[in-house]
Amino acid sequence: MTDESRTDGALTGAQLFVKALENEGVRYIFGVPGEENLDLLEALRESSIQLILNRHEQAAGFMAATYGRLTGKVGVCLSTLGPGATNLVTAAAYAQLGAMPMMMISGQKPIKSSKQGLFQILDVVDLMRPLTKYTRQISNANTIPAKLREAFRLAAEERPGTVHLELPEDIASELATPDTHIFAPSDARRPTASxxxxxxxxxxxxxxxxxxxxxxxxxxxxxxxxxxxxxxxxxxxxxxxxxxxxxxxxxxxxxxxxxxxxxxxxxxxxxxxxxxxxxxxxxxxxxxxxxxxxxxxxxxxxxxxxxxxxxxxxxxxxxxxxxxxxxxxxxxxxxxxxxxxxxSEFLRVKEALEAHLEDRCEDDRFPIIPQRIVRDVRRVMPDDGIIALDNGMYKLWFARNYKAYDNNTVLLDNALASMGAGLPSAMMAAMLYPQQKVMAICGDGGFMMNSQEMETAVRLKLNLVILIINDNAYGMIKWKQAQEGFANFGLDYGNPDFVTYAQSYGAQGHQVSRTEDLQPTLTRAMKEGGVHLVDVPVDYSENDRVFNNELAELTRDLRADCG
The missing domain is CATH 3.40.50.1220 (TPP-binding domain)
Structure with missing residues (x-):
């Protein structure tokens, strides 16, 4: 809708929506727009809000959720209707279960008159209902400020989570009445326990x-x-x-x-x-x-x-x-x-655990065992460095063996535990804290689920190291499969040449071929800046040895004494 179509200083629904977002202090919107979002996109063009164009809506949602997690403010992501909105479903569940304040905006065909039949039409509001704290379709431009304020309130209110607003194409272009006003954010404090x-x-x-x-x-x-x-x-x-x-x-x-x-x-x-x-x-x-x-x-x-x-x-x-x-x-x-x-017993447990965490962390076999990978990453990361873990077997090793020195310096998800979140989460941390060192730690499976976002990271000129722990398989499920006594089946795959793949996006690629090269490669990548991918083969035989056998043996006597 052009300026010429405004009357009496009225704003279109899209302009009013963006003004209300600005009023909430929104800095970024992450997303993949479609034709149903064009009025909103035009309003954003003249806004202080920065549009971060992603390569997949799921990654946009992961970035918005991580923004909410790190700042406590509501992260915002955008999709079109139909397949764009369904691509946000995993991110919606990720933020909802992980208590991360996030708002999704999806487009829709005109609701007052449409000549498109049911093309791409889904009931997205109903789809999002089980995954959100609040989901509404906007059916009148005048109601935009109230619905948006309510959505932001609920997204940030304890327990934080996901909210969703659907902005149909004709409501985005509709003129709101001139006396429509925007509501100030609430300054209510959380209640104190009795x-x-x-x-x-x-x-x-x-x-x-x-x-x-x-x-x-x-x-x-x-x-x-x-x-x-x-x-x-x-x-x-x-x-x-x-x-x-x-x-x-x-x-x-x-x-x-x-x-x-x-x-x-x-x-x-x-x-x-x-x-x-x-x-x-x-x-x-x-x-x-x-x-x-x-x-x-x-x-x-x-x-x-x-x-x-x-x-x-x-x-x-x-x-x-x-x-x-x-x-x-x-x-x-x-x-x-x-x-x-x-x-006294607690401190005895601490002593035993600390000794076990040191075991084999200097092991120099190749492919590299997880204990050594964790040790080398901890050595290269500064005290305030941030690691963002995708989901896989390595997440257990890092949660257990990697010591964190400050809050939100280890970003992992143990609620939805979705694969594909590690790289977008690390990208968000690198955007928010450009002076801090950030590393995405992904399995080859999880990395490939949103690997296209390397282009986004390069385009945004982020300083980011991506460590791929590579076993050419869905390693955690293979571990569980073996635990259950099943034959090895259906979980192995091939991978691209990750060095060439990184270079094709304009990033730097590194292949670790000796154990002693991992730490200096990571150090050099962080020092140089830009986007670097480091591919390291892993020996996951330690999964069974440690988690299935050794822990049971070493803790048997300790558990009896502590009972």
Whole structure:
């Protein structure tokens, strides 16, 4: 719609939509536009909002979700109708399960009159309903500001998640009435937990003999991180993390016990079994369980923004519901050091686990074993460096073996656990924090699911290293297949020449052919800047040896002592 068609200073629906987005502080929109978005695209052309043109809608959604995860603000992505919108479905679930604030905008054919029949028409609003907190079609331009404000409110409100608005083509070009106004963002604060619930939690902590702190994804915020450091330093209570809670407290802290990468059977579970109280800060049942509760077993305090979803493996005896940082600060100020606490077994577990994490990390066999890959990556990454992990067997090794020094420096997904998210997540981190070193760590399978976004990364002139851990197979499923006693079948494939593939996009490609070359190759790639792909063959025989056999043997006596 051109300027000449406006009357009395009225805006088109598309212009009003973009003005409302600007009012919400939106910096970027990630997406793949279609013809149904052309009015919106024209309004964006004159906007302060930067359009990031992706090569696939799924990657656009992953980038928007990661923006929400890293900033706490709502990330925004865009698609056309039909197949464009269905390509956002995985990203919608990724943000919803991962508690990442994200808004999807999809186009649609005109709804008041159309001569296209049912061509490309799907009920996208109904499609998105199970995957979102809020989904609406806009049927009148005058309602755009209210619907958009409500969508942003719900996306960011605890527990954060996904929202969706459908903007039909004729509503985007329709003139809104001149008196239509845009609503200011809310400045409402999160509610604080009741003093009664806080006092009961403090009493439970003081009377416990072997309390243990568990840190989950909901604690991965700066204020919560500072509060937890205060709590740990004040009480001396040891802590462990879920996969998505890594780095909330510096994992070099003397009270850090380890990561509950597995649901059971690791050293950390000896400590969990020994605990008579677990203070769960920020974990909920959407993330894969870090341990299983049993009736009549240890007590659990649920400290989170929202109440616990009760599950057969998770049924906390007490809940502290409210702003997590405020709750943790109150507990730190009111619990203090308790002389009846006994952490000796926990520290014995820590010693055993630390020794195991050092095992074989200097191994020089080739192809390279996972322990050595993790060790070399940790050595080249600075303290504030960010790694973004795709989903595969290597994610378990990094969650368990890689120590994170700050919150949101290890980006992984253990809720939807979708393949294909690693590269877009790393790209978003590199855009937001250009002064920090960023590395995408992907399996060959996960990388190829959104590898076309290398062109986007090169076009945006990002500084990014992409480490491909290459086994020419869906390695995690092969591991599970072997665990179940099935024959090796249906999971092997071929790959392109990754060095040539990277170069075809204008990136730099590197093939690691000796173990001793991995660390210097990564160092050189990060120093040079630009987009670099590093292909490293992996020896996954360690999966069975460590996770299926060695851990059971090494923890048997320790588990008996800790029970």
């Amino acid at each position: 003093e009664k619930s806080l006092r009961r939690a403090a009493d439970m902590i003081r009377t416990a003999k072997h309390p243990l702190i568990m840190i989950g994804a909901g604690a991965n915020r700066k204020r919560v991180s500072q509060a937890l450091i205060h709590l740990v330093n004040t009480t001396d209570i040891p802590f462990f993390t879920t996969q998505m809670g890594k780095g909330v407290v510096d994992e070099r802290h003397p009270r850090y016990l380890g990561n509950a990468t597995l649901s059971s059977g690791d050293f950390i579970h000896c400590a969990i079994d020994h605990a008579d109280l677990v203070i769960n800060v920020g974990h909920d049942v959407v993330e894969k369980p870090p341990f299983f509760m049993q009736p009549g077993g240890k007590q659990v305090i649920h400290v989170n923004f929202s109440g616990a979803d009760v599950d057969p493996v998770y049924f906390p005896q007490h809940e502290v519901v409210g702003d997590i940082a405020n709750s943790v600060e109150w507990l730190a100020d009111n619990c203090g050091h308790c002389p009846n606490h006994d952490f």
